[in-house]
Every structure is written in C-alpha cells, then in structure tokens.
Amino acid sequence: MSGNGAGAPLRVIPLGGLGEIGLNLLVLEHGDTAIAIDCGVMFPDAEMPGIDVAIPDVTYLRGLGERFRAIFLTHGHEDHIGALPYVLAERALPVYGTPLTLGFVRERLREHGLSGSLAPYGAEPCRVGPFAVEPFAMTHSIPDSVGLAIRTPIGTVVHTGDFKLDQTPLDGRLPDIGRLAELGAEGVALLFSDSTNVERPGITPSERSVGAELEAIFRQAAGRVLVTTFSSHIHRMQQVIDLAARFGRKVALVGRSLVAHAGVARDLALLRVPDGTLIELAQARDLPRDEVTLITAGSQAEAASALVRIAMDGHKLVTVEPGDAVVLSSRIIPGNERAISNLVNHLYRRGAVVYYDRVARVHVSGHASQEELKLVLNLVRPRHFVPVHGEYRHLVRHQRLAMEVGIPAERCHLLEDGDVLELGDAGARRAERVTAGRVFVDGKGIGDVEGVVLRDRRHLSEDGLVLAVLVIHQRSGEIVAGPDLVSRGVVGEEASPEVLDAARGAVMEALAALNPESRTDPAEVKEEVRRALRRYFKRFERRPVILPVVMEM
C-alpha cells in the first residue's frame, strides 16, 4: 500500500453490524487514511449472563494507529454511538455528527468522564485525507438522522444509515430522495444500505400513523395514560406530549435516560413542549387521574425499570388502577418476549387497559421495508452493493432484492464482520480477514470475561455447584478436617440436609478405598473427591459443578 494511496484500493472493513445484531462499526481505508462510520454497542442476550454490554473488538483500529483519523455518525442510537467512550478513551479522535446525535454522544461521554472532540457536519463536506464526507437527511426512529455520501479516490460511496422513507415525518424533515437520485445520476461506486426490515414486504408506515392510534386511546382513557417507548424516540414522545396537551393532561417523564434525552432534544428545539405541560412526577400524584400522562422507561420490561416496578405495585410514586391505559409503544427486542408478556399480564391484573403490538398499532418500525429498499437501490444504482445492519439472513435477502432490481450477483458483496473487501481499478476482491468480534464489558472489566467464564456461568446456572473441602495430613494422608460440603443452586440445602450428608458419606467411603500412596497426594485426593461426588449426583441425574479443595497440613 503506497504512502499517499495513489492507485490504492478502497478497503471496506466491517467490524460490527454485519451478521450480528447491533454494534455497528464500519471502517473505510484508503492509502494511509482510515475513517469509521458509527461506533455502537450491543446489549447482552440470555447467552451472556451478567454482561453489561458488548463493544466491538477494535484490535484492527488499534493497529492502524495514527492512520485512523475520524468517526462519522449517522444517528444517535446506542448501537451506533455507544462504544465511543471505549474507543475515544484509547485515542482522541474527531467525531462528526448532527446536533442531536452529538448531544446524545456528549451525554454518554460525560458519564465516562470524557469530553471528546465533537464536530457538527457543516455546509461543506468534511475532508479527511482522501475522503470528503457529506451528510444528507434521512428519516428514522430518532430525529436528525443522516445518510452519508463519501467521495473517495475510487468513486462515490453512499451509506444510507438506518432509515425509512417517511413521507410525512413529524418534523417535516423529509428524507433527501432527490440527493440520492443526483448521486445515482453522477455515478456511485458503492452503496451500503440498511437490511433490518428486508423481510417485510411493502412500505413501513409513517411515524404519524401511530398518532391516530394514540389519539383514540387518549380519547377513551378514563384514568391515567402511561406510555412507554425508547428514550431516544423523540418523535414518539412529541406525539404523546401533543396529545396530552390537547386532552388537557399534564406529562411527567419517568426514567433517568428519558429525562436526559428529552433535555438534549428540547435544547435543540427538536422536542417542543407547550408551556406548563411538563410536571414533576411528585406533582402528578395530586392531580385527578384523567389529567395525567406518564412517559416511562422500561419498554423492554427490564427488571429494574420504572414500568416493571409500577406493574408489580412496587413503585414509590406511581400506581396503576382500573381505568388507566398503558401503551407499550415500542418494538420487542428479541429475547425480551417472556418478560414483556409477564409485564402485560401484571398490568392487566392491576385493572389497566393495555395496548401493545399484538392488539393495537401503537408502534411502527424506523426501518425501510422491501419497496423502500428497492427504491433506494434503483435511485442510487450503485456499481457495487454491500448490505449492512442485519443478521446473516437479512444480508442474504437484501442481496437477493438487489439482484431482483438488476444489480449483478458478482457486484453484490455479502460481508460479515472482519471480512475485507477491496475496490480498485481492477474491480472488487476479497483481502485477508482481520480480527473482529465482540468484547464483553462486565462492571469495570473490559474483555476479561470471555468464552470460558461465560461457559462456567451457564453451567453454574443450569446445575449449581457443590464444594467439598478437606484437610489432609501431608505425610500420613489422614483426614485432619472435613470433608465439609456446601452446595448452591443444586438442592434446597435446608430442605434436604440428608442429600449432602449422604454425599459426604460417599466421599469418605471413596477416600477410605484409596491406596496409601494416593492418600498423601492432594491432586489424587482431589480427583477422587470429584469422582465420588460426580457419581453420587449422577444418581439424581444432576451434574453440578464440583469444586474439591484439598489442603495439606
């Protein structure tokens, strides 16, 4: 690769977001300059017990050193900005974004004690080495979202960001379809497009369509109206606030992140609240129930969230009573179905009327469906296409959609995280893969909890643990103390002391049968204890983790 990159290929390196959910990070590299688009986290699923968050493995970026020069953001969702504190803690870098996106980033950085060099997109393209980056308006489930047109030595690259083509956006800021058409007419070398909703035929409904449904709910509600949505969904919040004002209700926000995000959006005039509409939660208690609307966190039924506590009748300031309406105005993130279902059951038990996706159209997606995706492909008509933001099956189906509208198969590139695509004069080719993956954050530890630890956690959770401690005399092998047995998560110890008593007997018996030499060898004693306990619990078809501790005196 030459120093200034003349004649060099454009290297496309997804480090997150392709083939896995969440965690978007895409690197573009030309000559001695690399830039990244987005830098997100993903939240853990049931396979990652105890994990707070997963961030992308940035080994490759670290290796680039000074050549990695800037990060460009498309919008302010956690899966696009959440890893910035971790990346910027290693090396300061300019971060470009729209005002709302940067507002959310600033908040995140502050939590980590960082400031960062944040720069709003200007009227002119941002130039970084051979790249010139120009944002264009897109619509999504968060305001101030953009796609990016990036001029590079090998031609123009277009990235849609996360988008849908909402023709009646709440803030009147239309997706810039004209710009997409212009770029297409000029010639686009490479398109990255959002694959999330590629399984859905037709067109994703406008955000405004939710308003009509919410209006009907407000019209009927005899008591309080509680609405839960994602804290970054400013337009959803706006619709609820507008309806509350229209129906003579005050609004209280419940949840730290909701309050923070609403604050950032209000400062930028992207959330407009009629005077006197917002009140503190404590004030809501003194108002008649039909004059109160609450917007609460907890749309995924997170155990510690306000809404779950409210549903379980365990919130200090808020109760739900017959006649109240509760609206789950959000999608269900896969893995949370059971928890959300339980939440709905509890709300019904309190007498609330509950509105959720299965019975009311109280949420619409922020991602484009098939007809929108085809429209973008046809407008941009790129020479090369890389579907992004989706699990493997979404990428495959998006690629197929591209082929349907006439993009040749050999110019559709199905990349997964860590794959490297090089585009140059000689066309497209795959280069050697680079390190990519997820790094887990657990408390203050980053990356110290990995496969083995998670496997242990899963094993512990399924079968519990039995601990056996004994002290042997180092010369005679005599048992000086113990064996003492302790179990956790195996059987109710208090309820079944006889189980552990019998297990202790089994250990004693096994050790008595050991030949004299082995008795003085702690490793052999340990193994014998393990074997005896494994055998003992097998009778009950249990396979607890067995931890023998043999001490010598």
Add this chain to the structure above:
Amino acid sequence: MSGNGAGAPLRVIPLGGLGEIGLNLLVLEHGDTAIAIDCGVMFPDAEMPGIDVAIPDVTYLRGLGERFRAIFLTHGHEDHIGALPYVLAERALPVYGTPLTLGFVRERLREHGLSGSLAPYGAEPCRVGPFAVEPFAMTHSIPDSVGLAIRTPIGTVVHTGDFKLDQTPLDGRLPDIGRLAELGAEGVALLFSDSTNVERPGITPSERSVGAELEAIFRQAAGRVLVTTFSSHIHRMQQVIDLAARFGRKVALVGRSLVAHAGVARDLALLRVPDGTLIELAQARDLPRDEVTLITAGSQAEAASALVRIAMDGHKLVTVEPGDAVVLSSRIIPGNERAISNLVNHLYRRGAVVYYDRVARVHVSGHASQEELKLVLNLVRPRHFVPVHGEYRHLVRHQRLAMEVGIPAERCHLLEDGDVLELGDAGARRAERVTAGRVFVDGKGIGDVEGVVLRDRRHLSEDGLVLAVLVIHQRSGEIVAGPDLVSRGVVGEEASPEVLDAARGAVMEALAALNPESRTDPAEVKEEVRRALRRYFKRFERRPVILPVVMEM
C-alpha cells in the same frame, strides 16, 4: 358438603393453564366425586435454568384421595398429557381419551415404566359418579382432538378443548358445530373455551392453506427439502409426505419423538404413507438430493436437536448444501426467538433457502381467532363462562369478547390457577383458594428445586462465584492453612491470576485486623472473609456469590 352431593354445588378448580402458560389441569368436583380434564406439563423458560419440565402442584388432588376418580383428555399435546406419569405414579386412575391421544399417553407412560388404565371414549357417555362425559369432534393442530360435554347435577358443562374451527380439515373430520348448537339449545350451565388466540381478529386459516405454500416450495426446490415441525403435528407431516410422494421424493424422519409419534399415528391409520415413500436416513445419503425430503425435529432450535446439529454442520448423516430448502413449519415458542434466529442464520450460511414465518406462510395456528371464539359463545350461549388456556391478558380479553356477544359481566369468571368457583342453585360464588402452582422436575428430583435454588442459579450465572477456604487453630485463631481462593465464572482465572492473588491479600489483611477474640470464632472469621471479598470485588463492579469456608483444627 354432603356425601352423595345432592344439592351440592359444582366446584370448578383450575390447577394449571389459567394465568400461566402450558400445564393444563382443570378439576371438577361435585359431592364426593372429582374428575380432571387434561394433565399437562410446561417446558422451562430462561427463568428456570437447569429445569427439565414443570408439572402442576397436585397437593389438592392428593388431599381428595379416593374421591378423585378419573381423568378426561381433550388431545395429545404435552401441555395436556405430559404430567400423567407423575400423577398416575401416585395413584392409579382411569384415563379417558381418543385413540391417538391414548396412543401418545401410552408411549409417555412406557418411558416412565408405567402402564395405566387407559380407556377410549365409547358411544355412550362415560359415567363417573354424578358426571357423564361425552366427547365431540374438534379440530386442532393434532388429530383426534375433542371438546367435552359433561352432564352434572347443576347442568351441562361444555369444554372446547384446544380448538379452531377448520372447515377443510385434512382428514375430513369436521369440528362438530352442530353438537355445540344442540347443547346450546338444550341449555348450558358453564362453558370453558380456549383463549390462546383471542388477540387475533378474524378466523384462523385452515391447516390446508399451508399445503399450497409447501407445494410451491417443493416445486422450486433444486436440492433436498428439510421440513421441521412439532412431532405431534401429524397433519403437517401428512402434507409433507403427500407432497414428497407427488414430487418423486423419498422421506426420512429424523428425531426419536417424530418417529415414535408417526408410528402411533400410522398404527391408527391417522397418518397414511404411500408404499415405499419412507426410507431410513442412511439410505437418503445415496439418493440424488432432489429425490430426498427430511422431516426433522428441532423446530425450537433446541441445542441438541437434529436440525441445529445439521445447521452447525455437526450431524453425522445430514449436511445442508446450496440449493437445499429448509422449512421451519412451526410457531416460535416465546423465549426461543434468539435461538431460532441463529439457526436460520446458520442455515443461510450453508447456502440453503430458508422458509420461516416472517417470509412465508409455512405455518398456521391450531387455535381459534376472535370470530371463531364469538361463534362458539353464540352457539353455546352459556349461563356462565370461564375462559381457559391462556395467560392472564388472554383471559381478560376473552372475557371482554364474551361480554361483547352479550354474556353479562357477572357471569364471566376470570379464574386463575388455585381459584375455586362454586356453581349451585344459589348462583356462582368464589370459595377459598386451594394450593396450586408449578413443581419443577430436575433430573430425578421432583419438587426439590424451588425458588431459592433457582435464585441461586441465576445469581451464579450472572456473577459467578468465589470460594475462600482457610483452616484456623481453634484456640489461638492462628491461620493454619489457606486462605485458598477459587473462582468460577468471575474472571478468566488462568488469564488473571493477579486478581485472585490480590483478593487473597485483601482477606489476609482483613483477618489480621480482627481482634483476638473474633479470630477464634469461625462464624466471625467467615463473615469477615465474606466482607473483605465483597469489598474487593466491588471495586470491579462485580458481585460474585462468595462462599467462605472456615475449618477449625
């Protein structure tokens, strides 16, 4: 309650299936006789790590003793028959059902080394004390399903069983709507009706509608066709087998339970396989790919299932290759979304074309939607109504549907498991609740794993465990051996020995600071070790389970 029950009320006691999913068991009691309808299990969710299955708490039935006299089954699904081995192991009882249902029960009992007294429904109603039970045909996602009309001293009780009103059932056995109308005309005191799909408007499509979709898949498939469905879904299997035969393909069944269920259904002529169509899996390997169809287990992406092993390229006899079609012809049981999504991604990675509910209509539900539920309510026009088979929210919505078609609110009874409804001359009243709930089966243990153990398992899974062992001299309090520290699921021990070394140091320090009296008290030493380790790990924002073991010499 009088001995023969003259003038006594009918007691309705759900012990499972109302307010919780799965696990159906409904008791009807009059005078000195009690009968049960269905007797099912539920499969564990993420909140029940390590649990094999949950069965109903039958404390109440046990208390009835000899008065509990028979069990009547509506159909052969696990959530309706799965707990029979546990109940019958306690006391032999006659069990009534249709031939297929009893065939599946027989198989289950055999696995538990039981035989049981199984009796097919006859032409005459089955009389047990004051009850006379008569089945009528219903359609569901398993053949040979019935509803029950039960004559009792307080009037006729109708139970729909799990049902939909399929007007073109695959076997031509129509739901007996005429009988429902007759019963309604005669007068029905109480109706129990299936609430599963009460959230869905309209009518559930016929099982036959899946056939058209499957036919299109068979027509296009260039390689093998793999179909996964529930092993009890005999009609789905029938459709796949018929299509395979039509398209000149042989069929192999993959999965123990599929083979067993197909065997039972074939013996009863409820599954008809054209001669020479079924082959052994080993034979399939020698046939051209476009002459093979596989029906496999693993529709819920169970980790050990054939389909998951196939998708991960880890099955001894079956591979998936480009051009193969894989059809997930089943619903996603809540909680399995992530696993199924991963399964689909892996199948795409192998080059298969994958058909699943989001992109193809390859499954229909076996439960009635709103219009069917209203039709049944209008035909039966019961005096009292109890919605069954649903979570709390379903029961609420079903009750509301009943009120919409004119059943007065005071005659709709929203019961949860353990509630008791008494119907008599004086009308309906609630009686004192009885014991009800889930009992967990883990290996050979029944009921020994309960709340505390599960909480321990979850805690272990989220934060892992640290164990500290030391031996103290009982008079001087001197540390004779240890402290030895072992951790599991906290940090990679091999990777970070310094973490445990430092923790050991923290324990030593804390113990050195203890006053002399406390040092000889094992309980105080233990508590001090716990405190020291808790403090130490808090620095890393970790909260492992801490198990101090202090031995005395």
